Amino acid sequence: MLKQAINPTVPLLEKLKFVAIHASNLDEFFMVRVAGLKDQVDAGYDVADISMRTPKQQLEEISTKVSSQVKTRNDIFENHLKPQLKSKRILINPKEYLSQVEEIFYLEILPVLTPVALNNINKIPFIQNLTSVFFVELEKDSKLFYSILIIPGVLPKSFKIKYKKQSVYYTTNYIVEKFLNKVYTNYNIKRYFLFRLTRNADLPIHQELSEDLLEAIEHYLDMRKKSNVVRLEIDREVDKYFIDKMIEYFDIEQNDIYITNGLIDFSFIFNMQETKKSLYYESFKPAVPLWLQKIEKRSFFEVLKSNDIFFIRPYHDFKLIIKFLEEAVLDKNVLSLKITLYRTNDDSKIIELLEKAAKNGKHVSVVIELKARFDEEKNVEWAKRLENAGCIVTYGFLDLKIHAKCMLVVRKEANKLVRYTHISTGNYNEKTALVYTDIDYLTKDELTG
Numbered sequence: 318m319l320k321q322a323i324n325p326t327v328p329l330l331e332k333l334k335f336v337a338i339h340a341s342n343l344d345e346f347f348m349v350r351v352a353g354l355k356d357q358v359d360a361g362y363d364v365a366d367i368s369m370r371t372p373k374q375q376l377e378e379i380s381t382k383v384s385s386q387v388k389t390r391n392d393i394f395e396n397h398l399k400p401q402l403k404s405k406r407i408l409i410n411p412k413e414y415l416s417q418v419e420e421i422f423y424l425e426i427l428p429v430l431t432p433v434a435l436n437n438i439n440k441i442p443f444i445q446n447l448t449s450v451f452f453v454e455l456e457k458d459s460k461l462f463y464s465i466l467i468i469p470g471v472l473p474k475s476f477k478i479k480y481k482k483q484s485v486y487y488t489t490n491y492i493v494e495k496f497l498n499k500v501y502t503n504y505n506i507k508r509y510f511l512f513r514l515t516r517n518a519d520l521p522i523h524q525e526l527s528e529d530l531l532e533a534i535e536h537y538l539d540m541r542k543k544s545n546v547v548r549l550e551i552d553r554e555v556d557k558y559f560i561d562k563m564i565e566y567f568d569i570e571q572n573d574i575y576i577t578n579g580l581i582d583f584s585f586i587f588n589m590q591e592t593k594k595s596l597y598y599e600s601f602k603p604a605v606p607l608w609l610q611k612i613e614k615r616s617f618f619e620v621l622k623s624n625d626i627f628f629i630r631p632y633h634d635f636k637l638i639i640k641f642l643e644e645a646v647l648d649k650n651v652l653s654l655k656i657t658l659y660r661t662n663d664d665s666k667i668i669e670l671l672e673k674a675a676k677n678g679k680h681v682s683v684v685i686e687l688k689a690r691f692d693e694e695k696n697v698e699w700a701k702r703l704e705n706a707g708c709i710v711t712y713g714f715l716d717l718k719i720h721a722k723c724m725l726v727v728r729k730e731a732n733k734l735v736r737y738t739h740i741s742t743g744n745y746n747e748k749t750a751l752v753y754t755d756i757d758y759l760t761k762d763e764l765t766g
Contacts (some may be wrong), residue, residue: 318342319386322393329401330589330596336394337586344382344447348518348549351379355547358520362446380572391579406483407591411493414480418487426489429472433499435463441566445470446516446544449490449582451497452559455504466500468493474585488585498760510555513581514567515548549574550581603634603751616758617641618648618728621737624652626759630743635750637738638757639666645726645737648675652734653680655725658699660744667745668699675707682709686719725766 321327322335357372365371370378399409408414432453433442444450444467444763451466468489475488490511492653498506546567554576563574594600606628609620620626629639646652654674661667675681687693704710713719724739743755760766 319389319393320570322390323397328595328597329405330591331455331468331598333398333402333586333589336390336398337583339386339390340583343386344515345518347515348446350519351376352517352519352547353542354379376572380575384575387575387577387579393576394583395579405593405596408483408485410487411485412480414485415487415492415495417478417485418476418492419496420489421478422492422499425476426472426492427496427499429469430466430493430500431438432464432466435465441465442467444514446518447513447582449511449513451493451509451511452562453497453501453509454507455501456507457504461507462504466493466497474582475589477589481611484591485590488580488582490580490582508555508650509543511552511581512563513550513657514546515550517544517547527765547573548697549715551576552581553578590766601631601751603631603636605634605637609637610634617644618730618737621761625762626757628757630750630755630757631752633757635743635747635757638741638759639670639746639747641726641739641759642667642670642724645728646670646677646679648728650730651679651726651728652710653682653725653727655682655727656745657684657686657719657721657723658685659720660696660746660749661699662746662748663695665699665745666747671703671708672706675703680709681707682711684711684713684719687712735761736763737761738766 318335318339322332322339326373327335354376358376363371363373365374402409410541423673432502435441442465448470449468451468453464453466455462455464461567472489475486478485478487480489493500494509494511497509546569549563549567549569551563551574560571560574591597609626609628611756617626626637642654645654654671654743656667656671657666669685671681682697683700683703685703687696687700700710700712722741723743724745726737726739728735730739737759739757739759740763741757743750743753743757
């Protein structure tokens with residue numbers, strides 16, 4: 318991933334995006350894989366796996382390799398990409414234009430900040446996964462005080478201003494850091510640093526705690542928000558005193574702490590937008606194969622009587638599948654729709670059409686995989702929404718994940734029930750269909766249906 322960030326054939330903002338993807342992938346790696354290894358160590362499991370290493374040995378190697386990768390990532394970002402961006406009049410966290418964001422700080426950031434004093438009465442509050450936090454050492458009347466300042470998730474990750482014909486991006490973390498003295502008025506700020514926690518997302522799902530899998534998943538999601546810390550990132554070198562404080566506060570070990578000596582959150586990059594087309598990959602528009610363009614004037618059901626339909630995403634347009642479902646929903650001869658859902662997108666046309674079909678009186682059966690990693694909460698919402706529309710919703714099995722992407726349309730034709738089947742390697746997701754390579758197959762074949 319980082320090699321793509323220095324690949325001269327990759328457009329500049331796409332290089333930058335690869336840095337953000339690396340950081341995001343590393344976050345997920347810690348939440349799932351590292352968390353799982355740490356659980357094994359805590360359980361006393363000390364058996365080597367196929368890698369010929371015990372969980373503890375794997376964690377030690379991971380720590381070394383991750384530290385090296387983070388160092389490489391920071392070097393690429395600071396010494397390769399930022400100078401290239403500057404040459405294109407795009408700046409990230411420049412010191413010289415801070416006065417231009419002072420108003421943003423006072424009007425959009427400061428009102429939602431809440432400093433928390435740390436003392437015998439106020440212990441450190443709960444900090445959510447991947448939340449940025451300042452730890453601040455203060456002095457007043459020759460006495461030392463300690464405080465944390467949580468950067469709320471409701472704030473945008475960055476702010477963009479246009480200044481002197483330049484695009485200037487300031488991360489919220491950087492703005493708060495530079496105006497920290499405006500938060501702690503009447504105190505002398507002695508020292509501070511920014512840190513971020515990564516929490517365990519690899520918790521077991523205990524269905525026995527609930528009557529059904531839906532309730533079990535909701536319980537699991539609540540537990541995950543408050544799970545144990547598996548990584549703590551600090552943006553700079555700090556004294557051992559502060560390291561010991563972090564270990565005490567979050568019940569972690571020394572090797573769970575990673576000093577980044579740079580940004581700890583690159584997610585703002587995903588929201589950077591520029592108008593110059595040369596900064597991005599050439600835009601791509603999925604096509605409809607010539608012989609399939611006939612479907613514009615004909616029914617899918619007519620075409621499938623004599624031909625199967627086979628195409629490849631993202632080169633062919635996924636909207637054809639949406640159109641097929643839409644035709645099925647509106648067709649008075651279609652009696653039932655059955656579909657499996659693993660991941661879908663916000664504002665999903667698929668969900669909307671399934672709701673419409675149920676409300677139109679069709680039999681709609683949906684299998685939703687509630688255990689789709691990091692989409693569990695969204696899938697719970699879809700399940701409830703579809704049930705409210707009148708769909709029959711089931712959730713699969715506790716010990717298995719239903720990863721199939723299938724749809725079955727049952728249609729009455731000449732007093733006979735005919736099955737039309739869609740099978741795919743890709744999710745019913747309109748956004749990822751524009752990116753991921755997958756196969757779609759539509760058929761009337763009786764054995765397949």
